[in-house]
Amino acid sequence: MSWLDFFRGRRAEKGNAPLAKDRLQIILAHERASRDGEDFLPRLQQELLAVVARYVQVDANKVQVNLERGEGMSTLAIGIELPAKPRRNAAA
Amino acid sequence: MSWLDFFRGRRAEKGNAPLAKDRLQIILAHERASRDGEDFLPRLQQELLAVVARYVQVDANKVQVNLERGEGMSTLAIGIELPAKPRRNAAA
Numbered sequence: 397m398s399w400l401d402f403f404r405g406r407r408a409e410k411g412n413a414p415l416a417k418d419r420l421q422i423i424l425a426h427e428r429a430s431r432d433g434e435d436f437l438p439r440l441q442q443e444l445l446a447v448v449a450r451y452v453q454v455d456a457n458k459v460q461v462n463l464e465r466g467e468g469m470s471t472l473a474i475g476i477e478l479p480a481k482p483r484r485n486a487a488a
Numbered sequence: 489m490s491w492l493d494f495f496r497g498r499r500a501e502k503g504n505a506p507l508a509k510d511r512l513q514i515i516l517a518h519e520r521a522s523r524d525g526e527d528f529l530p531r532l533q534q535e536l537l538a539v540v541a542r543y544v545q546v547d548a549n550k551v552q553v554n555l556e557r558g559e560g561m562s563t564l565a566i567g568i569e570l571p572a573k574p575r576r577n578a579a580a
Binding site: 397417418436439447448 | 497509511512513514515516519520528531535536539540542543544
């Protein structure tokens, strides 16, 4: 499943389901000019989720992660189903 | 310019330019079930960039940000042109 399928799938799913929910989708794509480049996306993932959790409540059971590694590009797609009301106690 | 155009445009540009560079692209899409939902993407932006900067050198002049706000969805697209060699001193 590519990151585009991931995104499109979620949109389509929303269309079919009458119960609309807030969702946050994060897609990272790292294009590497050479194969020597470090693939840091997996390590970024946890830190990104920690940042997001300062703004909205994140239930670990409502997080989908899809990592794809190719020769020239790695993609990390994170889909988060959000509660209706976001938290407002984020650091200023 | 939608976030998809942003992404595709960068890919197309790469195809035309023989000088390949490392790039990191971050796309956030926040689907809101109601119009009351808080739009926190702009505030997330700086924190996300700070996280990324712990893994790779980020030159502020090489960062493109595109924020689109719609009724049901906001998207934030960040494109970063990376130096060839990423930093490795990220927090464990």
